[in-house]
Amino acid sequence: MGLTKTEMFTDLQNEIALFAKVLGHPARVAILQHLFKIEGCICGDLVDEIGLAQPTISQHLKELKLLGLIKGNVEGTSVCYCIDKENWTNMKRVMLQFLDQDIDNKNCC
């Protein structure tokens, strides 16, 4: 069906999955890496940098913005995108708490 049954899961499980999902495309990973590298960015740069068409980049930026990981300020004809530091840190905290589990494997395998 392509439709995730979010109502069966906890808020935290859904939150983790949403964050992970938006990171689950190499173009969005590349965009974020680039924004970290240059600390502030114009979308035109990204189209050249990444190699996908402008509408495609624009759409990926939209998804990142929707989750709050980046924010954009209009500046003349351009739009300046950058990492939303506070939301990034929050996302990082949620993901680290999930990822940084350790296990004994004493019962199995």
Add this chain to the structure above:
Amino acid sequence: MGLTKTEMFTDLQNEIALFAKVLGHPARVAILQHLFKIEGCICGDLVDEIGLAQPTISQHLKELKLLGLIKGNVEGTSVCYCIDKENWTNMKRVMLQFLDQDIDNKNCC
């Protein structure tokens, strides 16, 4: 098109995206959390625990297994699934390196 153009991205970017993608569904997050909690598991438990149908759970387990995050041992009629510690640690390392970036935001916003 639904088809990711992986060839435009680095191996690392694709690897990060693949790991993130498999974590991008709450059922798989829930499965992993459960495996961590009980340290060794039978799939039947998961169907009851999570509430999706058996084939759906089986399919999610398959994806987790494909990425190597879990492994399954046949044990009689049941299959014992558990976290693949080594691969989990590797995934964690890759993701932490990506997530744990800091930024100054001195140029923008």
Add this chain to the structure above:
DNA sequence: TTAGTTCATTGCAATATTACAATTAAGTTC
């Protein structure tokens, strides 16, 4: 005002994902 620039939006096609009923496969128990 006209032309140019930059980015968002719309519309569409192709592929991917999610979910499950039905079935199969492989083992156990009697």
Add this chain to the structure above:
DNA sequence: GAACTTAATTGTAATATTGCAATGAACTAA
């Protein structure tokens, strides 16, 4: 063997995602 249990596989339907051409919106420059 027959009946039962557990989990994988197959087939199918519905929705989501990805990508881009075409277009639109907003600003700038001449």
